[in-house]
Amino acid sequence: MHADRTNRVALTLFGLLILLAGAAGMTASTGGFGTAFSTRVLLANRASSYIGQQGTWLWAAAAFACLLITLAALRWIVTLLVSTDRAGDITVPGSKEQGTTILQPVALTDALTREIETYHGVDTAKGRIIGDASAPEIVLTVTAAQTADLPALHRRLETEALAHARQALGKTDLPIQLDLDVSRRPAS
């Protein structure tokens, strides 16, 4: 489940919109737009008059806008409930004459984490591949033992494991997010 950026933007806009609506209502009610305005009924304003005069086409336009909003909202709901940020099968670049190589993301992450877990000072390693299959990104979380030499481990990860992953996918500029953590378990 993702769409975190969309959620944040939409909720911020919604919050701003209802804050502005509330502030406008309070200003109108307390006489901020003039005492005369505050004594009028809610529908006695230019916008209401305009809607009343242009009703036929305006409501049709509103209904069409609502149709678009419904479609966008449904897509948002589907994204929130069923979509994933995990990449699909990745096509490894190479000569087409020799066939196409398809790599399952889990195969790469399994090989990568198995390699990392053999490194000195590593407690556990977890990995996943996110994004589009044509532009994947590896996200790795490596938990080191409390006594591990973190700078040395970081160097080794960069020069060996991450280099191997890039080599396997044939992408020297493959984006990799590496999160180093330290185990809560005291060293035995």
Next chain:
Amino acid sequence: MRLLNRPLALILAVALAGASVILIIEVIAAAVHASPVVVHWPAWYHWAGKTHWNALVIRVWSAILIVVGVLILAIELKPRRVTRLRLRTADDATDAALTRGGLARTLRTAATGIDGITGVAVTVRRRRARVAARSAARGRTATDALKQPVSQAVRGRLDALDLYRPPRLKVRVTSRSR
């Protein structure tokens, strides 16, 4: 934040879709001169035609909207808690970082390794790391004597990590309570 945003976003999306569908149904019903189908909107229309802006109900609803709007904006605009501190990398395509908890634990291990230190508490924030070490011996002389080795060990560990923006370090050594 993300865990709160997802249900909030789902509620908003469902409400938007529901309100839009109701409006479409009512517009079509009004166009074919049928009576309201889902919402009895003529009652709302008459209410808006006789309610004045200075009515108490308008102030109450405006206040509710202001409070809810401020709450949502406060939740959304609050700076996210730092969970990872970036490490310098040899390759631009690598985004390496040490977790906040990981940094706290490695600094704690460094301070605990000093003889005479019995316990260490580390707090890491966006720009500051506080190390509070407790000495086995009592008295100010003992704690003063331990402050430099503890600071050196922790500083050495922090510098070796090669963080992109290392937090400012504050080390305090206290004697054990009596």
